[in-house]
Amino acid sequence: MTVPKICGIETEYGIAIREAADFNPILTSSLLINAYAKPAFKRVKWDYEEENPLRDARGFERTPMDSSAVEDESGLVNVILPNGSRYYVDHAHPEYSSPECSNARDVVTWDKAGERILEDSIEAARNIVPDGERVFIYKNNSDGKGNSYGCHENYLVDRQTPFPNLVKHVIPFFVTRQVFTGAGKVGAENGSEGVDYQISQRADFFEVEVGLETTFKRPIINTRDEPHADPDLYRRFHVIVGDANMSETSTFLKVGTTSLVLRMIEDDFIADDFTLAVPVQAMRAVSHDPGCRATIELVDGRRLTAIELQWEYFRLAKKYALDNDFDAVTGDVLDTWELTLDSLERDTMSMSRRLDWVAKLAMLEAYRARDGLAWDAPKLRMIDLQYHDVRRHKGLYYKLQNAGKMERIVSDEAIAYAVDHPPEDTRAYFRGECLRRFSPTIVAASWDALIFDTGDEPLRKVPTLEPTRGTKAHVQQLLDSSPDASTLIHNLGG
Amino acid sequence: MAEGGGQTRKSRPKKDEEQTQPEEQKASSEATSEVDDLLDEIDEVLEENAEEFVRSYVQKGGQ
Numbered sequence: 001m002t003v004p005k006i007c008g009i010e011t012e013y014g015i016a017i018r019e020a021a022d023f024n025p026i027l028t029s030s031l032l033i034n035a036y037a038k039p040a041f042k043r044v045k046w047d048y049e050e051e052n053p054l055r056d057a058r059g060f061e062r063t064p065m066d067s068s069a070v071e072d073e074s075g076l077v078n079v080i081l082p083n084g085s086r087y088y089v090d091h092a093h094p095e096y097s098s099p100e101c102s103n104a105r106d107v108v109t110w111d112k113a114g115e116r117i118l119e120d121s122i123e124a125a126r127n128i129v130p131d132g133e134r135v136f137i138y139k140n141n142s143d144g145k146g147n148s149y150g151c152h153e154n155y156l157v158d159r160q161t162p163f164p165n166l167v168k169h170v171i172p173f174f175v176t177r178q179v180f181t182g183a184g185k186v187g188a189e190n191g192s193e194g195v196d197y198q199i200s201q202r203a204d205f206f207e208v209e210v211g212l213e214t215t216f217k218r219p220i221i222n223t224r225d226e227p228h229a230d231p232d233l234y235r236r237f238h239v240i241v242g243d244a245n246m247s248e249t250s251t252f253l254k255v256g257t258t259s260l261v262l263r264m265i266e267d268d269f270i271a272d273d274f275t276l277a278v279p280v281q282a283m284r285a286v287s288h289d290p291g292c293r294a295t296i297e298l299v300d301g302r303r304l305t306a307i308e309l310q311w312e313y314f315r316l317a318k319k320y321a322l323d324n325d326f327d328a329v330t331g332d333v334l335d336t337w338e339l340t341l342d343s344l345e346r347d348t349m350s351m352s353r354r355l356d357w358v359a360k361l362a363m364l365e366a367y368r369a370r371d372g373l374a375w376d377a378p379k380l381r382m383i384d385l386q387y388h389d390v391r392r393h394k395g396l397y398y399k400l401q402n403a404g405k406m407e408r409i410v411s412d413e414a415i416a417y418a419v420d421h422p423p424e425d426t427r428a429y430f431r432g433e434c435l436r437r438f439s440p441t442i443v444a445a446s447w448d449a450l451i452f453d454t455g456d457e458p459l460r461k462v463p464t465l466e467p468t469r470g471t472k473a474h475v476q477q478l479l480d481s482s483p484d485a486s487t488l489i490h491n492l493g494g
Numbered sequence: 495m496a497e498g499g500g501q502t503r504k505s506r507p508k509k510d511e512e513q514t515q516p517e518e519q520k521a522s523s524e525a526t527s528e529v530d531d532l533l534d535e536i537d538e539v540l541e542e543n544a545e546e547f548v549r550s551y552v553q554k555g556g557q
Contacts, residue, residue, distance in 0.1 A: 012556040018547075025554055092554035144548065149556030214557040240557065363536070366529050382544035383536070385551060394539050403532055 002266040003234065005259040006100050006156040006426055006467040009111045009251070011244050012093035012149040013118055013390070014138035017129070028135065029094040030077040033087055035125035036117065037079040040439040046078040046086070047446035057163050057225040057235060080445045082420055082436040083113060084428030091215065093149050094118065094137070099428030100447075100467050103329040104256035106423050108248050109410045113418035115139060119390045120419075139244045140388035141201035144381060146189045148205045150214065151244035153255060155237045156229065156467055158266045166237065167210055167221050169265050172274035172298075173258070173313055174220055174241045175282045176306035178203060179292055180340050181254040183243035184357030186364070186375065186384045188288070195288045196375040197364065199357045201243045203287030209279050214240055220279055228447035230465050237262065241283075246388060246397035248409035249354040253340060256333030260317040269320050274309060275299045290361060292348050307345050314341060354407050359400055360387050430470030433479055434488075441485035454486040462492060 015032075017023045034042065078088035084099030096114035101107045118137045129135060142148045157166070182199035192204040211219035224238045225231075239258065245251045264270050275298060276282050282296040286306045295303035304312075314337055321330055343350045352362040364380055367373060373380060389395035392402070400406050422432030434442060434450055443459060444451040452460045464470050482488035541547050 014551075014553050016551055091556035093556050143551050143553040145552055147553045147555040149553060152557065215555060366533055367536075370530070370533055378545035378548050379540070381548040382541060385548060386539075386541060396536055396539075399532065399536055399539065403535075405532070 001158060001160070002263040003156055003158045004102065004468050005263060006102060007104075007107055007255055007259060008098040008100050008154050009107055009114075009151060009255070010095060010097040010154070011111070011114060011139060011151045012090055012095045013244075014136075014140055014143065014149065014388070015092075015094060016136040016138075018134045018136065020130070020133045025092040026076070026089055028129075029089040029092065031128060032094055032118075032121040032125050032135065032137075033077045033079060033089065035128055036121035037081070037087065041079050041081060041435060044080055044435065044439060044442045045444040046080065046088070047444040047449055047451060049446070049449075055225045057223040080431070080435055081117070082422070082432050083110065083418055084422035084432035084435075085110065085114065085117075086447075087117065091149065094121070099422050099432065100426040101423050101428075102425045103327070104252050104259060104333055105329050105409060107255045108251045109414050109418045110423065111251055112248070112410065112415045115390045116415060116419050119392065122391065137390045138385060138388040139246060139390055140183065140385070141244050142185060142189060142205075144185075144187060144189065144384075148190075148202060148218075150202075150240055151242050152214075153239040153242055153258065155239070155259060155262055157235045157237045157262055159227075159232060159234055161235075161266045163223075163235075165265055165268075166262075168273075168275060169270050170261065171209060171220055171279050172276050172309060173261050174239075175276060175279055175286060175296070176309040176313075177254065177257060178243075178283075178286050179306050179310065179344055180257075180337075180351075180355055181242055181245065181250055182287065182355070182357040183245055183247075183250070183388070184360035184384070186381050192284055193288070197290055197361060198287045199290055200287040202241060203283050206241065206280055206283050220283065229467050234467075243356070244388070245356050246395070247354060247356040247359065247406065249336065249340075249407055250356050252409045253333065253336055256329070257313070257317070257337055260320070260330065260333065261313060264316060264320050267320070267324075270316060272312065272316070273298075273300065274312065290348065290357070292344055307341055310337075310341050314338060353405055356387075356397075359397070359406065360384065363387070363396065363400070424472035427464045427467050427470035429472050430464060430475050430479075433475070434485075437479065438485040438488065452485050452489060454484075454489060460489050462489070 015025050015029055017028055076089040081087055086097040088095055096117060098110040098114060101110055122135050122137060178200045183201045185198050185201045188195045188204055190204040205218050206220050207217050208219045210221045212223050220241055222238045222240045225235060227234045227236045242254055277297040277299050285294050285296055292307055295305050297303050318334055321334060351358040364383055387396040392398040422428040441452050441454055442450055443453045448465050450462045478491055482491055
């Protein structure tokens, strides 16, 4: 049975320094985070106790012999921010993991807050980096030379749902959702067939259907089983196929439609079988076809375009939503999904105000037309890269947005608020508010616990295993009646 | 964005010429002019030495 779709996005940002003698991305990422985080938040450690990235959803646990799958990065900079997010160094990239959100619109807001935090970090580090050096941060997924870094979504899923059901129904959905989640890329990589422009940044990097890896031989379905919640009740479905999006519509649809598909799977609502003949190949075929006309083969012999297969999921989701009570955000997701598929079907370029890959393609085509540039012109790759620059006066996505050429889902005011405040309807509220109010007494924190040192007593751990608890409705009164952490622990019954 | 196709920045129609054009053509010219304005703005912020910049952008593989 479906459980609340608590969700969040973790993004590894691309990082570069210009005019530096030698560039160490780990040191520079650390420097950025250190420059941004206030001292009160920097001293709170990340609690690794519950982390186990090698536990596999298929039931076995791997001994950590493969050094590329696990790295001891516990000594690196790792802060928890008062908006409930985690900001740290991962795989030589600055990474922002959004707080847990209850819906797709909130994910857009807190994901955008992450961009502002990275932008502010560059500003905060300005006086620390050596004279003349300039730091660049890109919210993309590839350096164009075969190196990819991820943007992962996480969804709370019912433990009772058999994992093979997820695999079966999610793969065709993931392969085809690229038509609205793609961030666009000039060229191809990782041994893919050459192409001028493709829909997704990430598609070239997927090599297997199901697996535990995230840094090589990347699977369409990642089996990491690390729920950060009660493992008897939940799994955290860890999605690694997505592109990092600048467009608010792309993020909104990515999270909103995926949440709906997961709910349908949990409720055993999908009777159809859309299993693809060769999913990995289909992933690239869809991405390499900006005209959205290519067909992919199903095991039953049917051949459908990505948009046609998305219509199948849309019709199911619409019926599912009508059969069940659905909220306003889900209604908006369905409307936007329908509008997007309808528009893409008629004229892909009509989505240039809403989707990343179309907006970027329109910009590149305008440049090519004006300057007579071939697709291998370095300037086009520069435009591709700079589209993702998080600085609002430099990033080309923001040039479009500032010119009123991108539709918005959330307001700048909401994003600014989300930089310093947690969502109010998940456990992130309790984490963020405790950080804001009691940080001197918090020694460590993680997604599912806070550890307090209130003085001469032993350290007190407050578990936050249930992602739907610790909301404003649950704990505001408790927090307001606790002038200090000792009172809070006492009031909690500790 | 084919509407940018035949135009160069220099040949963009002047305001007074636009006024004599039929409605449809006028709208198209305005769109072209708007695209050109945006491209000009992008030119101003685009990093210099694109070839070297793009070549030196190399990342450690992540997740």
